[in-house]
Each structure stands twice: as C-alpha cells, then as structure tokens.
Amino acid sequence: MRKTYFTPGPAELFPTVEQHYRDAFDLQLGSISHRSAQFRKIYQHTVEQLRTLMNIPESSGIFFTGSATEIWERIIQNTVEFESFHLVNGSFSKKFYDFSSELGKFAHKYEKPFGEGFDYAEIQVPQYSELICTTANETSSGVQMRPAEIHKLKRGNKDKFVAVDMVSSAPYPDLDFELIDTAFFSVQKSFGMPAGLGCWIANPSMLDKAKSLKKNDGIIGTYHTLPSLWKNFEKFETPETPNVMGIYVLGKVAEDMNKIGIETIRKETERKAKMLYDFATKCDYLDIFVQNPEHRSQTVVVVNTVGKPAAEIIDAVKTSDNMVIGSGYGDFKATQLRIANFAAVNIEQVESLIEVMKKL
Amino acid sequence: MRKTYFTPGPAELFPTVEQHYRDAFDLQLGSISHRSAQFRKIYQHTVEQLRTLMNIPESSGIFFTGSATEIWERIIQNTVEFESFHLVNGSFSKKFYDFSSELGKFAHKYEKPFGEGFDYAEIQVPQYSELICTTANETSSGVQMRPAEIHKLKRGNKDKFVAVDMVSSAPYPDLDFELIDTAFFSVQKSFGMPAGLGCWIANPSMLDKAKSLKKNDGIIGTYHTLPSLWKNFEKFETPETPNVMGIYVLGKVAEDMNKIGIETIRKETERKAKMLYDFATKCDYLDIFVQNPEHRSQTVVVVNTVGKPAAEIIDAVKTSDNMVIGSGYGDFKATQLRIANFAAVNIEQVESLIEVMKKL
Numbered sequence: 001m002r003k004t005y006f007t008p009g010p011a012e013l014f015p016t017v018e019q020h021y022r023d024a025f026d027l028q029l030g031s032i033s034h035r036s037a038q039f040r041k042i043y044q045h046t047v048e049q050l051r052t053l054m055n056i057p058e059s060s061g062i063f064f065t066g067s068a069t070e071i072w073e074r075i076i077q078n079t080v081e082f083e084s085f086h087l088v089n090g091s092f093s094k095k096f097y098d099f100s101s102e103l104g105k106f107a108h109k110y111e112k113p114f115g116e117g118f119d120y121a122e123i124q125v126p127q128y129s130e131l132i133c134t135t136a137n138e139t140s141s142g143v144q145m146r147p148a149e150i151h152k153l154k155r156g157n158k159d160k161f162v163a164v165d166m167v168s169s170a171p172y173p174d175l176d177f178e179l180i181d182t183a184f185f186s187v188q189k190s191f192g193m194p195a196g197l198g199c200w201i202a203n204p205s206m207l208d209k210a211k212s213l214k215k216n217d218g219i220i221g222t223y224h225t226l227p228s229l230w231k232n233f234e235k236f237e238t239p240e241t242p243n244v245m246g247i248y249v250l251g252k253v254a255e256d257m258n259k260i261g262i263e264t265i266r267k268e269t270e271r272k273a274k275m276l277y278d279f280a281t282k283c284d285y286l287d288i289f290v291q292n293p294e295h296r297s298q299t300v301v302v303v304n305t306v307g308k309p310a311a312e313i314i315d316a317v318k319t320s321d322n323m324v325i326g327s328g329y330g331d332f333k334a335t336q337l338r339i340a341n342f343a344a345v346n347i348e349q350v351e352s353l354i355e356v357m358k359k360l
Numbered sequence: 361m362r363k364t365y366f367t368p369g370p371a372e373l374f375p376t377v378e379q380h381y382r383d384a385f386d387l388q389l390g391s392i393s394h395r396s397a398q399f400r401k402i403y404q405h406t407v408e409q410l411r412t413l414m415n416i417p418e419s420s421g422i423f424f425t426g427s428a429t430e431i432w433e434r435i436i437q438n439t440v441e442f443e444s445f446h447l448v449n450g451s452f453s454k455k456f457y458d459f460s461s462e463l464g465k466f467a468h469k470y471e472k473p474f475g476e477g478f479d480y481a482e483i484q485v486p487q488y489s490e491l492i493c494t495t496a497n498e499t500s501s502g503v504q505m506r507p508a509e510i511h512k513l514k515r516g517n518k519d520k521f522v523a524v525d526m527v528s529s530a531p532y533p534d535l536d537f538e539l540i541d542t543a544f545f546s547v548q549k550s551f552g553m554p555a556g557l558g559c560w561i562a563n564p565s566m567l568d569k570a571k572s573l574k575k576n577d578g579i580i581g582t583y584h585t586l587p588s589l590w591k592n593f594e595k596f597e598t599p600e601t602p603n604v605m606g607i608y609v610l611g612k613v614a615e616d617m618n619k620i621g622i623e624t625i626r627k628e629t630e631r632k633a634k635m636l637y638d639f640a641t642k643c644d645y646l647d648i649f650v651q652n653p654e655h656r657s658q659t660v661v662v663v664n665t666v667g668k669p670a671a672e673i674i675d676a677v678k679t680s681d682n683m684v685i686g687s688g689y690g691d692f693k694a695t696q697l698r699i700a701n702f703a704a705v706n707i708e709q710v711e712s713l714i715e716v717m718k719k720l
Binding site: 002003005007009010011012013017018021024025028029030031032033034065066067068069070072073098099102103104186188193194195196197219221222223224239240241242243244245246324 | 362363365367369370371372373377378381384385388389390391392393394425426427428429430432433458459462463464546548553554555556557579581582583584599600601602603604605606684686
C-alpha cells in the first residue's frame with residue numbers, strides 16, 4: 001500500500017518525478033557521456049529552469065555535488081582563510097559550524113536554544129570573519145530565518161560573504177541572489193526527488209576569493225573547488241562524472257514548478273503551513289514548538305506532543321492511513337513531531353492528514 | 361531507436377538495472393529515511409553482496425561517496441601526512457597524482473608513456489612515501505596493471521598503503537583484499553548503472569592512520585573522513601543523506617552478478633576481450649594500441665585507427681546499427697577508439713559489433 005510521506009527529508013516525491021526517471025531511462029541517459037553535447041544541453045536546461053524559478057542572476061554559477069553536506073565543506077574550503085561566523089540554533093547549523101573547525105579555521109558562533117531564531121538587529125558579527133553562515137530553515141527545529149533578515153545581514157556586512165543553507169526550504173524563500181553570495185540545497189527535500197544530488201549557487205566574488213586563496217598556497221580542495229567547478233560550468237560540464245539522471249530530473253521538476261509558478265507554490269506553501277499551525281493550536285495533544293510566529297518554518301512544521309508519546313501518534317497515522325510523519329530530531333524524538341510541508345504534498349493531502357490526526 | 365553503448369563510462373546499463381530502479385520507486389525508496397531500519401538493511405545487503413562478489417573480508421569497511429573522483433581526494437586526505445607515490449600512465453592516474461599536490465602533499469610519480477604499463481620489478485618506491493597509488497585499469501589508454509603485480513608491490517612495501525583504482529575494471533580484477541589496503545570504483549562503468557555513486561573499500565589500518573593524523577592536528581576532512589564514514593558504517597548508516605536508490609540498485613546488481621558467478625563473469629570478460637583484440641589484429645583499419653599483451657586491458661579495448669579517422673568509424677557504426685563506441689581520450693580522440701567490454705554487454709553483442717565493423 002502506497003504511503004504519503006510528510007517526513008522532512010527524504011520526503012514525498014514530487015508527483016512527476018517517477019515519470020521523469022522513466023523518460024531518463026527511455027532516453028538512455030544512464031549511458032551518455034558527461035562530455036557530450038547531449039549532457040551539456042541537460043545541464044544548461046536545469047540551470048535555466050533554476051534561474052527562472054529562484055530568480056538567480058546570469059552572473060552566478062550553479063554547480064552540482066553529491067549532497068548539501070558536501071557544500072558546507074566546499075564553501076568553507078573555498079572562501080575562508082582564517083575565520084567564519086555561524087548562526088547556530090539546531091543540529092544542522094551546528095554541523096556547518098563544526099565543519100569549519102574541522103577544516104582548521106577559527107569558527108565563531110552566535111548560538112540560540114533549539115527552537116529559537118535570529119533577527120538581524122541582535123547579531124554581532126565578529127570583525128575578522130570572512131564568511132557568515134545562515135540557515136533559511138533549520139530542519140531539526142523548524143525555525144526559519146526570513147529572507148528580509150538575511151538581506152539586512154548582508155547589507156550590514158558588505159565586506160563579508162553571506163551563505164544561506166536552503167536545504168529544507170528551497171525554492172520557497174524569496175532570496176535576493178544579487179545580494180547574498182551563495183546558497184545551496186539538496187534535492188530530496190522540497191524538490192521531492194530521490195537523494196544523491198546537492199545544488200550549489202555562488203557568485204563571482206566567491207570564485208575570486210577561492211582563486212586568491214589558492215594563489216597564496218591555500219588548500220581549497222581538488223575537483224570540487226570553485227575554480228574547477230566554474231571552469232567546467234562555463235561549458236556546462238562537471239569536473240567528475242556526475243549524477244546525470246538527477247541533474248536531468250531536477251531540471252524537469254524545476255520546469256514543472258515554473259509552469260505552476262513560484263508565486264503559486266509560495267502561496268500554497270503558506271496556506272498549508274497555516275492549516276497545520278492552526279490545527280496544532282486547536283489540537284488537545286499538540287503545541288506549536290517555535291514560540292515566535294515570525295521564526296516558524298513554512299516548510300517544516302514542528303510541534304510538541306502533549307500527553308501522548310510522539311511514537312504513538314506516528315504509528316497511529318501510519319497504521320490507519322498510510323501517512324508518514326517525522327519524529328522530532330535527536331533529543332526531541334520522543335516528544336516532538338516534524339511535518340514536512342514541501343511542494344510535493346498538496347492542500348488535499350494536508351487536509352487528509354489533519355482529518356486523520358483529529359480522530360486520534 | 362535503442363542504442364547499445366560500448367563506451368567506457370558512462371556505459372551500457374546492466375540488463376536488470378532499469379527494473380531495479382522501477383522496484384525502488386515501487387518501494388518508495390526515494391522517500392525513506394537514511395536513519396531507518398529499512399535503509400540499514402539496504403546498505404547491509406549491498407555490503408554483503410559486494411563482499412561475496414569481490415571477496416572482501418569482514419574486516420574491511422565499504423563506504424559510499426558521490427563519485428570515484430571524490431575517493432581520490434579522500435584517500436589522500438585520510439592517509440597521507442607528507443608524501444604519496446603514484447604510478448602514472450594516463451589521464452586518470454595523472455589526476456590522482458595532481459590531487460595529492462593540490463592537497464599540499466609531496467607527490468612522487470613514476471611516469472610511463474600513454475599506452476605503457478607497469479610491472480613490479482621495475483618500480484622503485486620512494487622511501488618516505490606513505491601511500492602507493494596504482495591503477496588496475498587506466499581508462500584513458502586501455503592499460504591494465506595485473507593483480508599479481510599489485511600484490512607483489514604491496515608485499516615489497518608492507519610499511520606503505522597500497523591503493524587500487526578499479527574504476528573501469530571492478531569487479532573483474534581478482535584482487536587480494538587481505539593484502540591491499542584500499543580500492544574503489546564508480547558504478548557507471550562495469551556495474552552498468554547510472555552515474556552518481558562511488559564505492560570505497562578500506563581496511564582498518566587506513567582508519568588507524570586517519571585517526572592518528574587527526575589526533576596530531578592534521579586536516580583530514582569533515583563528513584567523509586574515514587573515522588566519520590566508519591562510525592556510521594558500523595550501524596550501516598552514512599554521515600550524510602546518500603544516494604539511497606543507487607546503493608539499493610548496486611546491491612541488486614551485485615546480487616545478479618553473484619547469481620551468474622564472478623568466475624563466469626571473468627571468463628566471459630576475457631573471451632569478449634580476446635574476440636575484440638583478435639578482430640583488431642585482423643582488421644585492415646585497426647591496430648592494437650597497447651604493445652605488451654600482458655598490459656592490455658580486459659575491460660577497455662583501445663585501438664589505433666589506420667587510414668580512417670576515428671570519428672568516421674564511430675559515426676558509421678552508430679548510423680548503421682545504433683552501436684556507440686568511444687573515441688580516444690584527449691589528444692588521441694582523432695586516431696583511437698575505446699571499446700568498453702563491461703559485464704553489461706554479452707558475447708552476442710560483441711559479435712554483432714565485430715560483424716558491423718567488418719563491413720566498414
């Protein structure tokens with residue numbers, strides 16, 4: 001019996017994904033050379049559709065990696081000589097911070113408790129940090145940082161790079177890619193694809209910094225340095241043999257999303273999020289976890305369970321109606337639920353989930 | 361019209377691959393958590409099938425990356441403090457060597473002209489090299505290094521790690537994994553899968569070295585260090601969200617290959633290689649490129665074209681019979697052909713290719 005996944009990643013597949021993979025097999029894309037005109041057209045199409053969908057300027061490069069986790073590493077290697085600064089409020093923003101230390105950099109952090117978010121006014125950026133790492137959506141706690149706050153952070157720190165982790169929110173946040181320097185996501189969240197592909201957007205000043213670090217004998221990596229990725233990107237190629245089918249399907253899903261329209265997707269996301277938060281407010285056994293409404297994620301709704309163990313709710317929903325909702329992250333596994341509100345689930349599916357949960 | 365790919369990677373898909381992907385979609389593997397029991401069973405199954413197929417001991421870890429290119433980088437980061445040594449005789453062994461320098465190590469090389477191979481007796485290993493990098497099959501030139509020679513190299517250098525690039529030959533070479541320290545491949549070659557997954561086999565002494573480097577403030581990476589990969593591997597998990605479907609399908613293909621039997625696959629590979637080399641010997645417009653028969657690859661047959669441009673042959677074969685053969689690599693594009701002889705193409709298909717080429 002087919003399940004509907006409201007898990008925050010991997011998540012429900014976007015409705016067209018399986019057919020796009022079938023088409024990819026019919027086109028024998030698993031066998032084509034990544035140095036062929038056929039592959040270059042695929043890469044170009046995916047780039048064009050993503051530019052339209054997320055309003056990414058022509059000047060920015062768009063690259064592919066094995067995962068978004070890899071991109072944390074690559075951003076630090078390529079843009080930080082000595083110091084980075086991280087806004088930490090959950091497990092994933094913490095890992096980005098940890099990576100910087102592991103790569104031998106001096107990593108500063110401004111940390112808030114799990115469930116709290118950041119606004120520009122309160123952030124003090126350490127003077128010598130070269131890179132500011134923000135998280136548009138902290139998947140572990142369901143906290144968002146609004147694009148307006150991220151934009152203020154860049155305007156107030158024009159001499160520093162601003163990186164935005166959009167892993168569990170892209171393409172929802174309306175980020176100004178003329179302003180921020182770099183952002184990234186993985187395909188198994190809001191794009192509703194099988195995992196195994198990260199997507200990295202970076203502007204030319206990031207490339208310049210990487211080149212200058214390398215020139216001064218810095219170690220910035222090998223095949224996935226920005227100079228290597230960018231040189232290949234200019235001809236729509238990749239340094240290594242990439243996940244060709246994933247790149248093809250991402251372009252097709254972005255094209256499908258462009259047909260729906262990003263404004264429609266954003267409005268539906270907000271409408272579904274409101275339905276879920278409203279239900280949690282009324283429901284006896286649920287409480288909204290994130291107190292500040294402006295910090296509440298629109299794509300991953302996190303709720304506390306009251307008087308019922310989270311596992312009991314998860315099991316009941318799965319057993320009765322084949323719907324899969326996520327447990328809380330780490331220490332919150334027993335007492336929280338995470339409900340993904342990605343583009344792959346529609347309003348009717350969210351309504352069904354709410355109906356099922358009402359009956360518990 | 362469906363083509364048959366005799367290209368050396370990406371290559372013809374193994375006959376069962378598309379069905380395994382369909383099954384993966386039916387099982388909704390694109391949506392399952394990589395921290396679930398369901399995923400751990402998949403990882404474990406793939407590991408067990410690979411152990412059987414390639415005779416990998418229980419003590420070795422088996423890990424997944426985005427590509428084999430990534431594994432070049434990870435091996436150097438995790439096992440080399442100061443010096444590595446590389447047997448270089450083509451574009452890919454050269455890249456492995458370049459990566460070491462890019463990562464700030466002192467990289468030694470013993471280089472031979474394109475088309476020539478290595479035997480143990482002639483190799484002088486620099487005293488302080490910590491790692492010896494060999495290539496079981498140089499995809500660019502069609503030169504193999506025989507397992508017996510690789511084994512002698514390790515026996516003669518027990519204090520150094522020996523790494524084997526099996527990218528375009530696994531599972532064909534009968535390597536002794538009790539002896540060599542590490543090997544790796546990517547799935548789009550002889551395993552006949554769509555690209556986007558690398559597989560890395562390493563023994564516990566590699567892990568020990570990585571731990572000791574880290575302890576002494578060495579920078580060995582972040583999520584894809586051996587300590588991080590191994591800790592996750594012990595519970596059949598991965599540090600990041602991996603290519604779940606790829607890992608599943610690799611396990612299924614390895615299982616299919618085990619049903620055929622590795623000895624049968626090896627014999628058929630040798631029989632098909634002999635057919636192709638014999639044909640090249642007799643054919644007016646072809647010459648075998650690799651002079652020493654013992655250095656001739658069994659999985660990637662490289663031939664010089666005589667009196668006919670390579671592109672004309674490639675086009676004729678494609679136009680008349682929908683068969684795709686590879687061009688020479690780099691500078692040899694105009695004057696060489698590379699014909700992949702992976703497990704995905706059977707004896708009848710190789711016979712058909714030869715029949716078609718006879719008529720040219």
